[in-house]
Amino acid sequence: xxxxxxxxxxxxxxxxxxxxxxxxxxxxxxxxxxxxxxxxxxxxxxxxxxxxxxxxxxxxxxxxxxxxxxxxxxxxxxxxxxxxxxxxxxxxxxxxxxxxxxxxxxxxxxxxxxxxxxxxxxxxxxxxxxxxxxxxxxxxxxxxxxxxxxxxxxxxxxxxxxxxxxxxxxxxxxxxxxxxxxxxxxxxxxxxxxxxxxxxxxxxxxxxxxxxxxxxxxxxxxxxxxxxxxxxxxxxxxxxxxxxxxxxxxxxxxxxxxxxxxxxxxxxxxxxxxxxxxxxxxxxxxxxxxxxxxxxxxxxxxxxxxxxxxxxxxxxxxxxxxxxxxxxxxxxxxxxxxxxxxxxxxxxxxxxxxxxxxxxxxxxxxxxxxxxxxxxxxxxxxxxxxxxxxxxxxxxxxxxxxxxxxxxxxxxxxxxxxxxxxxxxxxxxxxxxxxxxxxxxxxxxxxxxxxxxxxxxxxxxxxxxxxxxxxxxxxxxxxxxxxxxxxxxxxxxxxxxxxxxxxxxxxxxxxxxxxxxxxxxxxxxxxxxxxxxxxxxxxxxxxxxxxxxxxxxxxxxxxxxxxxxxxxxxxxxxxxxxxxxxxxxxxxxxxxxxxxxxxxxxxxxxxxxxxxxxxxxxxxxxxxxxxxxxxxxxxxxxxxxxxxxxxxxxxxxxxxxxxxxxxxxxxxxxxxxxxxxxxxxxxxxxxxxxxxxxxxxxx
Amino acid sequence: xxxxxxxxxxxxxxxxxxxxxxxxxxxxxxxxxxxxxxxxxxxxxxxxxxxxxxxxxxxxxxxxxxxxxxxxxxxxxxxxxxxxxxxxxxxxxxxxxxxxxxxxxxxxxxxxxxxxxxxxxxxxxxxxxxxxxxxxxxxxxxxxxxxxxxxxxxxxx
Numbered sequence: 117x118x119x120x121x122x123x124x125x126x127x128x129x130x131x132x133x134x135x136x137x138x139x140x141x142x143x144x145x146x147x148x149x150x151x152x153x154x155x156x157x158x159x160x161x162x163x164x165x166x167x168x169x170x171x172x173x174x175x176x177x178x179x180x181x182x183x184x185x186x187x188x189x190x191x192x193x194x195x196x197x198x199x200x201x202x203x204x205x206x207x208x209x210x211x212x213x214x215x216x217x218x219x220x221x222x223x224x225x226x227x228x229x230x231x232x233x234x235x236x237x238x239x240x241x242x243x244x245x246x247x248x249x250x251x252x253x254x255x256x257x258x259x260x261x262x263x264x265x266x267x268x269x270x271x272x273x274x275x276x277x278x279x280x281x282x283x284x285x286x287x288x289x290x291x292x293x294x295x296x297x298x299x300x301x302x303x304x305x306x307x308x309x310x311x312x313x314x315x316x317x318x319x320x321x322x323x324x325x326x327x328x329x330x331x332x333x334x335x336x337x338x339x340x341x342x343x344x345x346x347x348x349x350x351x352x353x354x355x356x357x358x359x360x361x362x363x364x365x366x367x368x369x370x371x372x373x374x375x376x377x378x379x380x381x382x383x384x385x386x387x388x389x390x391x392x393x394x395x396x397x398x399x400x401x402x403x404x405x406x407x408x409x410x411x412x413x414x415x416x417x418x419x420x421x422x423x424x425x426x427x428x429x430x431x432x433x434x435x436x437x438x439x440x441x442x443x444x445x446x447x448x449x450x451x452x453x454x455x456x457x458x459x460x461x462x463x464x465x466x467x468x469x470x471x472x473x474x475x476x477x478x479x480x481x482x483x484x485x486x487x488x489x490x491x492x493x494x495x496x497x498x499x500x501x502x503x504x505x506x507x508x509x510x511x512x513x514x515x516x517x518x519x520x521x522x523x524x525x526x527x528x529x530x531x532x533x534x535x536x537x538x539x540x541x542x543x544x545x546x547x548x549x550x551x552x553x554x555x556x557x558x559x560x561x562x563x564x565x566x567x568x569x570x571x572x573x574x575x576x577x578x579x580x581x582x583x584x585x586x587x588x589x590x591x592x593x594x595x596x597x598x599x600x601x602x603x604x605x606x607x608x609x610x611x612x613x614x615x616x617x618x619x620x621x622x623x624x625x626x627x628x629x630x631x632x633x634x635x636x637x638x639x640x641x642x643x644x645x646x647x648x649x650x651x652x653x654x655x656x657x658x659x660x661x662x663x664x665x666x667x668x669x670x671x672x673x674x675x676x677x678x679x680x681x682x683x684x685x686x687x688x689x690x691x692x693x694x695x696x697x698x699x700x701x702x703x704x705x706x707x708x709x710x711x712x713x714x715x716x717x718x719x720x721x722x723x724x725x726x727x728x729x730x731x732x733x734x735x736x737x738x739x740x741x742x743x744x745x746x747x748x749x750x751x752x753x754x755x756x757x758x759x760x761x762x763x764x765x766x767x768x769x770x771x772x773x774x775x776x777x778x779x780x781x782x783x784x785x786x787x788x789x790x791x792x793x794x795x796x797x798x799x800x801x802x803x804x805x806x807x808x809x810x811x812x813x814x815x
Numbered sequence: 816x817x818x819x820x821x822x823x824x825x826x827x828x829x830x831x832x833x834x835x836x837x838x839x840x841x842x843x844x845x846x847x848x849x850x851x852x853x854x855x856x857x858x859x860x861x862x863x864x865x866x867x868x869x870x871x872x873x874x875x876x877x878x879x880x881x882x883x884x885x886x887x888x889x890x891x892x893x894x895x896x897x898x899x900x901x902x903x904x905x906x907x908x909x910x911x912x913x914x915x916x917x918x919x920x921x922x923x924x925x926x927x928x929x930x931x932x933x934x935x936x937x938x939x940x941x942x943x944x945x946x947x948x949x950x951x952x953x954x955x956x957x958x959x960x961x962x963x964x965x966x967x968x969x970x971x972x
Contacts, residue, residue: 234950236858236919237858237860284917285916286916286917287915287953288916316859318862319860319861319865319866527915707912708955708958712915712955715955738861738863738865739863739866740863740865747946747947747949747951747956747959747960748944748946748947750955750956752957753955753957
């Protein structure tokens with residue numbers, strides 16, 4: 117977006133972990149030995165260790181040459197000679213008027229740390245350059261086509277001379293969407309005459325050198341009437357993008373687009389700043405900023421409920437967006453675009469037994485508390501994001517579904533096969549989908565990100581299915597001597613609607629039809645399906661008005677904990693999610709994705725964070741100090757769905773892969789704030805954090 | 816005491832087959848399995864014993880193969896995920912959706928398989944203790960717990 121990052125640091129090193137040199141050797145033993153022989157002398161520079169520090173008057177400027185950077189999108193607004201690489205705004209209604217009409221105004225600040233994806237497979241790449249100049253990259257990536265583009269742009273190589281291959285990916289969570297190691301691996305191969313090189317991140321490099329999850333500082337001012345109806349909100353987000361911007365500008369766009377939470381707030385003022393610091397640079401992470409923005413707004417909702425002595429569930433339901441309202445970017449809300457939040461809240465309340473009370477004494481200094489949070493998320497895909505599908509048939513009538521999305525866990529290739537099998541009314545076991553992706557042979561799929569794969573690939577599958585149905589009917593019509601519209605396709609047969617005993621099998625059509633005398637007609641049937649996002653647009657620079665994604669997925673989540681007042685410890689009891697999925701296509705997978713998201717959300721809420729020393733050096737670079745959720749620590753998970761059709765989506769299905777994480781840190785903080793009787797506005801909520809906030813750090 | 820002072824030819828028993836491999840004294844078992852024997856089911860995730868993705872069985876007990884020298888495995892029976900042939904836990908993992916990306920799966924399978932063999936009827940605390948050795952980043956762990964309980968209760972054979 118902002119081309120600010122050289123593959124290897126030049127002249128200036130901007131973060132701890134930044135690659136500065138490459139060593140190529142015959143074995144990793146030799147390479148490790150050679151690395152230890154490199155002597156580097158650094159001249160220490162002043163350090164920017166937080167976004168607010170980056171904005172101070174005399175703060176060192178990380179990128180003094182920002183004016184020279186190429187911008188790859190028109191909607192990026194760098195502020196020269198500062199650490200602000202982009203600013204996005206919402207101006208909706210009149211906040212002054214809104215606050216004037218409010219009976220109660222609440223102010224809060226929030227601090228959320230950077231953290232890491234911790235995909236179990238660290239990032240890994242192979243690269244070689246063949247004798248004819250063809251560059252071959254095999255990588256663990258969510259974005260093979262972006263890798264190809266990036267290699268082409270950076271090293272001035274024609275696209276047709278670059279082949280990127282991606283096998284099964286061992287977890288992505290957004291962390292394998294950016295292009296980093298691929299550039300280094302190409303350089304390394306180039307340095308040794310094109311020989312195949314292998315680069316694998318150690319866990320420490322994967323955490324400190326490769327991009328991580330955003331940090332955030334936020335201030336929120338919320339005004340409401342006595343009856344709980346919100347009148348105005350004013351938000352300033354300082355996104356810690358680290359030393360380089362990567363998708364930071366798109367992250368702040370995602371934050372402003374959904375800055376109010378799924379609530380109807382008529383007057384909105386929001387400034388989101390993408391701020392350089394000397395921290396590791398950030399990239400997409402499951403939820404694409406929403407777990408952070410939801411934390412702020414959902415804590416505010418609880419504070420408001422508390423101040424007005426209202427039920428937190430009721431105040432959310434009261435303010436939930438309804439058809440006819442508009443979003444912060446002034447998109448009109450309809451049931452199809454938005455779904456049904458109120459239904460999600462109602463279902464969640466039943467699921468978690470909300471009405472038994474949100475705080476129950478269990479004796480021995482312990483208390484059980486419940487917290488809630490709502491969520492919504494739309495995508496921020498570029499309007500020209502494409503997805504393509506090709507269908508070929510085997511001579512036995514079975515189908516190969518060929519697409520460019522990457523399989524990194526959520527089972528989207530199974531979903532693609534399901535959609536095709538439903539459309540062609542045939543057995544799913546007769547459809548095989550390419551699992552690996554090769555940019556030379558597979559049609560482009562923009563990126564496997566943003567919970568948009570089912571939507572994009574699914575629509576391309578449906579078009580490809582239409583394409584083959586038409587071809588099958590045309591060929592069968594010629595053979596059966598009837599109009600094509602009188603034919604039906606099902607069970608690998610094309611049959612006459614009026615007399616189904618007249619039919620031709622796929623296997624006799626898909627590679628051409630042969631008459632008894634040997635004459636043959638037709639030829640291979642090849643199906644094409646192509647989809648482009650289309651009717652989205654860039655947001656207005658001053659007001660933020662515009663449409664960033666095709667629809668929202670909304671939901672409500674809750675966490676129940678048991679808190680010990682004596683030592684500030686707690687354990688998870690339950691975590692619950694109700695999502696409006698539009699239509700659940702693969703029930704067990706859907707449940708698994710939401711549960712997995714909740715588990716990760718509990719990790720973010722309770723333990724995951726980077727800490728730094730005074731020089732901005734990350735201190736948590738191994739899984740011994742950077743803690744994630746483990747077996748046996750997890751609560752009982754409860755997942756249910758509401759189904760409000762998204763009328764443009766394949767079989768009305770909304771994206772659901774990321775959403776389980778979004779509201780969980782907020783719901784946990786709401787539960788703990790209630791239990792500890794403290795305002796817990798930062799993460800992660802370790803017992804020590806709760807103790808410090810509650811006591812001011814004095815025992 | 817057994818000592819290996821230089822690059823040597825040794826014998827390893829992996830999945831009930833004898834292999835001869837040249838190893839350095841400092842080679843770890845994970846490296847030998849993956850790079851020399853081509854058994855890539857054990858996955859590197861941290862080289863520090865924290866994640867468990869490289870777990871194999873050594874004489875029936877789960878061991879993180881990044882923490883064991885190949886030389887230490889001489890004379891022992893090593894089982895990798897490639898040596899599990901339709902074990903009940905594999906079927907249970909599929910039925911319970913106990914994996915998503917699959918990278919941690921072989922490690923978890925080995926731990927679960929050994930647990931079911933060593934403790935046919937363990938209390939929850941023993942299950943927790945065994946499975947806390949490994950990390951899964953995709954699932955909620957509940958699915959993995961359901962899978963091992965299916966095997967332990969004999970409802971998945």
